[in-house]
Amino acid sequence: MSKKQESAKMAKGSWGSSAVSKAMILAAGLGTRLKPWTDQHPKALAEVNGKSLLQLNIEYLQQFNITDVVVNVHHFADQIVEAIDKNRGWGSQVTISDETSAVLETGGGLVKAAPHFPGGASFVLMNVDILTDLDLSEMIDNHLEYLPLATLATTKRTTSRYLLFDKNNTLVGWKNVATGEIKGLPEATRVAQPQAFSGIHLIDPAIFTLIKREGKFSMVDVYLNLMHSNHIRSFDHSAGKFIDVGKPESIVQAQNLFS
16 A cells, blocks of 8 residues: 555544545636626626525535635626625635636636645535535545545536546546547547536645646646546436536526525
């Protein structure tokens, strides 16, 4: 057993899910699918049953003892900062990663926030516009057992773009079913299982030394570049609740699903 495995298993045995104590919520996007709301507001403050998406996800993380949260901001950044200050982070310690000069997407946004993750423990990265009842403690335990570079929450729902995993739940590719485009190793992707990505990641901070890109880029592209020499896994939570609150009609669906 490597030193990394030994330390991770010790952390799991001693602390359980608290071995992961930090998270980043991606809230900088323009939220174009939520227009006309996002013509005047950031999508992070769209409400479901009287609470903003940002508040709901901060409180979701609190269920798993994760109260140290980084939030990146760009679109109507001042409204997000004001809401966090007014509500004292809804009980969590919230740090702002400022992207007001340029929105950097998921990958660029994470790299900009790297100084907020100086330790050796893995952390959560999640989109602000998803709601789920995923048992994050189970996902963390799975991550600590296999020690991949990243564990990605997935479901078997229908979508237009899929991540492709082999029989061992290891990432081998990506497919756009609308265009037929496939990325990955041909021999592996032909027999791979498609899974829809839920926008929740558990990431080893070692990834910061492996990402060579700067500026605006996607974490999915990062994973597809790194999967050839690094272990990236799926964690299937198809049995639970999940919704991407990206369109006005999905607000109503979310209100019913999480009432």
